[in-house]
Amino acid sequence: xxxxxxxxxxxxxLSEHPExxxxxxxxxxxxxxxLLILLATLPPLALMTVLNHYQYQKALASEVIQPIQSLIxxxxxxxxxxxxxxxxxxxFIASAYTYDQLADxxxxxxVFQVMQEEFGGFVDLGLIDASGHQKTYxxxxxxxxxxxxxxxxxxxxxxxxxxxxxxxxxxxxxPHVVIAVKHHCQNRADCWVLRATIDTKVFxxxxxxxxxxxxxxxxxxxxxxxxxxxxxxxGRVLDPLPFPLPPPVYRPHVVEMSDSxxxxxxxxxxxxxxxxxTLMVVKPQAEVLKSWYTIKGEIILITLxxxxxxxLAVVRLTRQMMRHIEESENKRKMAYHQxxxxxxxxxxxxLAAGVAHEINNPLAIINExxxxxxxxxxxxxxxxxxxxxxxxxxxxxxxVERCRTITHRLLGFARRMDVNIVxxxxxxxxxxxxxxxxxxxxHRNIEIELDLSQDLSEIASDHGQLQQVFLNIINNxxxxxxxxxxxxxxxxxxxxEFVAVSIQDxxxxxxxxxxxHIFEPFYTTKKGxxxxxGLSITYGIVKKLGGRxxxxxxxxxxxxxxxxxxxKNKDMTE
Amino acid sequence: MGQWNVMLVDxxxxxxxTLAERLRMRGFRARAVTDGHEAxxxxxxxxxxxxxxxxMMPGLGGLEVLKRVKKTLPDTRVILLTGxxxxxxxxxxxxxxxxDYLMKPVNIQVLIDKMHExxxxxx
Numbered sequence: 001x002x003x004x005x006x007x008x009x010x011x012x013x014l015s016e017h018p019e020x021x022x023x024x025x026x027x028x029x030x031x032x033x034x035l036l037i038l039l040a041t042l043p044p045l046a047l048m049t050v051l052n053h054y055q056y057q058k059a060l061a062s063e064v065i066q067p068i069q070s071l072i073x074x075x076x077x078x079x080x081x082x083x084x085x086x087x088x089x090x091x092f093i094a095s096a097y098t099y100d101q102l103a104d105x106x107x108x109x110x111v112f113q114v115m116q117e118e119f120g121g122f123v124d125l126g127l128i129d130a131s132g133h134q135k136t137y138x139x140x141x142x143x144x145x146x147x148x149x150x151x152x153x154x155x156x157x158x159x160x161x162x163x164x165x166x167x168x169x170x171x172x173x174x175p176h177v178v179i180a181v182k183h184h185c186q187n188r189a190d191c192w193v194l195r196a197t198i199d200t201k202v203f204x205x206x207x208x209x210x211x212x213x214x215x216x217x218x219x220x221x222x223x224x225x226x227x228x229x230x231x232x233x234x235g236r237v238l239d240p241l242p243f244p245l246p247p248p249v250y251r252p253h254v255v256e257m258s259d260s261x262x263x264x265x266x267x268x269x270x271x272x273x274x275x276x277x278t279l280m281v282v283k284p285q286a287e288v289l290k291s292w293y294t295i296k297g298e299i300i301l302i303t304l305x306x307x308x309x310x311x312l313a314v315v316r317l318t319r320q321m322m323r324h325i326e327e328s329e330n331k332r333k334m335a336y337h338q339x340x341x342x343x344x345x346x347x348x349x350x351l352a353a354g355v356a357h358e359i360n361n362p363l364a365i366i367n368e369x370x371x372x373x374x375x376x377x378x379x380x381x382x383x384x385x386x387x388x389x390x391x392x393x394x395x396x397x398x399x400v401e402r403c404r405t406i407t408h409r410l411l412g413f414a415r416r417m418d419v420n421i422v423x424x425x426x427x428x429x430x431x432x433x434x435x436x437x438x439x440x441x442x443h444r445n446i447e448i449e450l451d452l453s454q455d456l457s458e459i460a461s462d463h464g465q466l467q468q469v470f471l472n473i474i475n476n477x478x479x480x481x482x483x484x485x486x487x488x489x490x491x492x493x494x495x496x497e498f499v500a501v502s503i504q505d506x507x508x509x510x511x512x513x514x515x516x517h518i519f520e521p522f523y524t525t526k527k528g529x530x531x532x533x534g535l536s537i538t539y540g541i542v543k544k545l546g547g548r549x550x551x552x553x554x555x556x557x558x559x560x561x562x563x564x565x566x567x568k569n570k571d572m573t574e
Numbered sequence: 575m576g577q578w579n580v581m582l583v584d585x586x587x588x589x590x591x592t593l594a595e596r597l598r599m600r601g602f603r604a605r606a607v608t609d610g611h612e613a614x615x616x617x618x619x620x621x622x623x624x625x626x627x628x629x630m631m632p633g634l635g636g637l638e639v640l641k642r643v644k645k646t647l648p649d650t651r652v653i654l655l656t657g658x659x660x661x662x663x664x665x666x667x668x669x670x671x672x673x674d675y676l677m678k679p680v681n682i683q684v685l686i687d688k689m690h691e692x693x694x695x696x697x
Contacts (some may be wrong), residue, residue, distance in 0.1 A: 360657050360678055361586055367679035375599050400679055559671035 037314045042307060043458070049303045056296050064283075065254045066245040068268040072252035072281055075210050076270050082121070082206065083275055087179050089119050092182040094194040102127045102194065112138035115196070123176060123197040130191045141195070152524055157182050164275060166238060167200050167228040175228075177201045178550045186527060200237070203229045203366045204445060210281075217282040220272075221245065228243045228277055233261065245278065252357070256285075264293075280536040338537060356407040363403050370396040421569045424463050426491055426501055433470045434489075437478065444483045451490035459499055460569040465541045472538040473503050473561045480507025480559060497567055498547075510553040518551065545569070577603040578622070580694055583639060584628040584655065585615040592600025594627075602689075604622060614642055615667075617650065624651045624692055628661045628678075639669055644671045650693040653679065 093102075097516045114250055124139020132149025150153045156224040157163040157180040164176040168487040177198045185191040207218045207229060225241045227234065234242050242260035246253075246269060254268040259282065269280040285293070334571050374393040377386060434441075434448065441448055486506045494500040510518070514525060519539040544550050546566040553559040578604045584590040587608045594606035605622070607613040613635050617625065625643060629636035640652050654667040654675040664675030673692040678684060 150691050357657050361589070364679040365586060366591070367589045368596065371682050372592045372596050375596050378598060401681075404679055 012210065018569070026322055026326055027056065027209055030318055033318045033322075034314055037318070038311065041310050041314070045306055045310070052299050053296070059292060064266060064360065065268075067193045067251040068254050068266065068281055068283060071210060071212075072268045072270050072279060076252070076272060076279055078206060078209075079203075079220075080275065081485060082202065082274055083164065083179075083272075085119060086121060086196070087181070089115055090179050090194055090196045091162065094183045099127070099129075099183065099192050103135050103140075108136045109138040121198050121202045123199045125194070127566075128180075128193040128195055130189055135192075143357055143491070153178065153180060154193070154253070157189060158188075166222045166224075166226065166276060167203075169558050175491075199230060202236060212281070213283070215284050218275045218280065220279055223276050223278070224419045225237050233259070236437060295317040311433055334536070338540075357401065360407055363400055366396065366398045370400065421462055423457065423458045424466070424467070425458050425567065427456055428498055429463065429466050430470055430489060430501065432469055433474060433512045434472060437474060440478060441487075444478070444485075446478060446481060446484070447486045449486065449488045451488065453490075454483065456491055456493060456499055457567050459565055460568045461545050461565060464551065466547065466565075469563065470501070470503075472534045473563070476534070477503050477505035477507065477559070479563075480509075481505050482507070494564055498564050499567060500562055500564050502560055502562040506558040507556050509559055510551075511555055513549055516552055519549075577601065577620040578624065578689075580604045580689070581613060581622040581625045582606045583610065583619060583625060583631070583636070585631045586628075591630075600686065610639045611635075611656065612641060614646075617643060617647060620649055621647050624653065624689060626653045626655060626689075628655045629667065629675075630657060637663065637670060640667055640670050642673055644690065652690060653692055 008325075010090050041489055096106075097111065102111070108125060108127060112122070115122050115125065122138065124141065125135040126139070126143060127135045129135050130550045131156050132151070134148065135144040137144045147452055153165055161181040162188070163178070163372075165180075165411070167175045167177055169175060170178075177200055178195060179198065180193055180195040183192050183194065200441045203220060204497055207220075210218055211217055211435055215233070217232040219234070220228040221241050222228055225245045227237055227239050227241055230236045231241075243257075246255060248271045249269070250271055250273065252268055252270045256264070256265055256266055259265050259267075265281045266285060267280060269278055271278050370393050371468070373397070374397070377389050377393065380386075409557070428448075432453065434450075474487065474489070476484075481487065488504040489501070491499065491501045518535050520536060539567065542563055542565070546569065547564050550562040550564070551559065552562075578601075580597060582590045582594050582597070582604060584593075584606075585608050586607070588605040590608060592610070594604040597604035605616070607616060610631055613625070613627075614634075624666045625639075627636040627639050631639075636654055640654065643650055643652060652667075654664060654672045655678050656664045656667075656675050657678060664672075664677075667675055673695065674688055676688060
């Protein structure tokens with residue numbers, strides 16, 4: 001049985017609002033609300049986090065980074081100054097002296113002595129002629145007569161004029177740096193090169209002079225990432241640096257990273273102007289910084305957690321709110337339709353009552369006139385066709401009786417609108433309702449089987465409302481069966497307090513899913529024609545009268561509605 | 575027992591005249607009146623045993639006629655005629671002292687039976 005009663009009074013306009021459109025608009029509204037609330041809450045939180053991060057950066061800069069930067073800057077300058085001075089000294093000698101002067105071993109030795117006194121840091125000094133031959137040499141090693149013509153640095157100095165080497169061991173077997181300067185010359189044969197060596201111990205001394213804290217480390221690496229001075233943590237001179245070189249910068253720069261040993265460190269560094277070296281300072285992250293790190297981590301965690309909680313809360317609250325709105329909207333609609341339905345019934349009722357009254361008076365006149373005709377016939381002697389006249393007047397009187405039944409029924413319908421608890425017999429109501437439906441049953445050849453208990457107690461209830469209830473249910477049964485279907489109606493005493501009526505059809509039946517929803521307002525299987533209100537109104541009436549409705553159904557076999565009604569009305573007994 | 579004096583009051587003369595004639599054919603002395611005031615005046619001149627009064631009448635309604643008759647002619651029985659479904663007025667009429675009420679259109683036999691009941695009751 002389709003769960004929808006549809007008598008002629010129910011308004012069909014609800015079918016014009018497809019349910020999915022409503023649910024789509026609710027979904028849209030929900031999405032917008034969530035978006036709006038999230039937009040109002042999350043950006044401030046994000047902004048706070050960003051500000052906090054900025055604060056952290058500032059604190060970091062003032063507490064840790066700036067001191068490192070200024071230290072590097074100072075050392076860079078002294079380093080550059082040291083190397084510029086040395087290379088200027090060598091350049092000056094190469095310009096001021098002639099080849100012949102420097103080719104004199106004693107003179108070269110004297111110049112070397114002066115250099116050591118004035119500048120310091122030199123290990124030796126040598127003159128190399130155009131063919132790469134060590135002409136003279138002043139220093140502790142036996143390098144006189146060495147040939148450098150095949151050495152790459154020799155060619156580089158001839159081309160560029162000046163050459164500063166990486167740190168290397170070379171013939172001397174200790175780390176040193178070479179500064180080589182070419183004498184200005186017109187042709188190749190006139191060229192010669194002055195070459196000085198600097199002990200890198202000077203570098204180590206300069207680094208030591210930085211006055212780093214015990215856990216700090218500073219060193220110089222060349223552009224290939226080879227250590228030019230020993231490092232406390234990352235190897236000795238000429239070992240490769242165990243982590244990649246950061247991109248070159250010429251102003252002190254500090255980065256946070258974890259080194260090859262897995263320590264969180266701050267690395268400050270700068271490339272040295274005109275020199276193939278990078279000065280690096282490595283500091284483990286100070287305790288202050290560590291607490292800052294913890295706070296930073298906590299803030300990020302709290303922010304993410306807050307984001308999660310806010311999103312979850314907003315989504316859940318919005319969903320809950322939307323459900324409430326939807327429910328109350330449905331209730332409102334239901335109430336509105338019930339009101340509309342009631343108002344319609346009331347106006348039809350008034351119309352029916354008016355018509356019945358108007359018809360009643362002429363009907364009474366016809367009744368009396370025909371009655372008088374019959375009286376006159378009966379009081380007169382026999383005349384031709386007297387019996388035929390009698391039959392005719394009887395026929396008129398019978399028709400009046402039929403009209404009377406109709407007006408009674410119309411007025412009965414009108415009275416349905418007033419809630420009126422009276423002692424009544426359920427069987428009579430069922431017969432009345434069937435009176436409304438007998439034409440349809442006849443045309444559709446529906447067999448109605450009545451099994452009404454003869455000694456059913458009278459019950460205190462509302463006549464009109466019960467008519468409505470049984471009209472709805474029997475109408476549904478009619479809608480469920482095919483032409484020639486079968487509807488079985490029975491009534492019986494349930495217990496001392498209740499009577500029961502069941503309406504059983506052999507129609508199409510319902511699925512469990514449908515059965516779960518049939519009493520919900522706006523649920524209908526009569527797509528396009530049902531309001532989904534019939535059974536929900538029925539349910540409401542029965543509940544109001546203190547009864548209940550049970551439904552049993554099986555797809556393909558039919559449906560049974562059982563209405564239980566109390567014999568005593570609550571309001572009347574109170 | 576002489577002839578029963580019966581007065582019929584209904585604004586619909588077609589109805590009331592015909593019914594009066596039918597009652598006369600059955601041995602009642604029946605008068606038909608179509609106005610409440612006129613009915614009260616005639617009843618005072620010649621008090622009827624029984625009045626059959628329509629509830630719905632223009633001017634003086636049936637219930638008002640009933641009230642006044644009960645005051646001036648306490649021995650006169652009154653049967654009310656109501657439209658179908660006007661049970662309320664019928665019940666109200668019985669509270670005011672009507673013997674009973676019947677719904678129009680009324681079956682003549684039902685009416686005669688009710689009249690006898692009322693007249694015997696009034697004896």
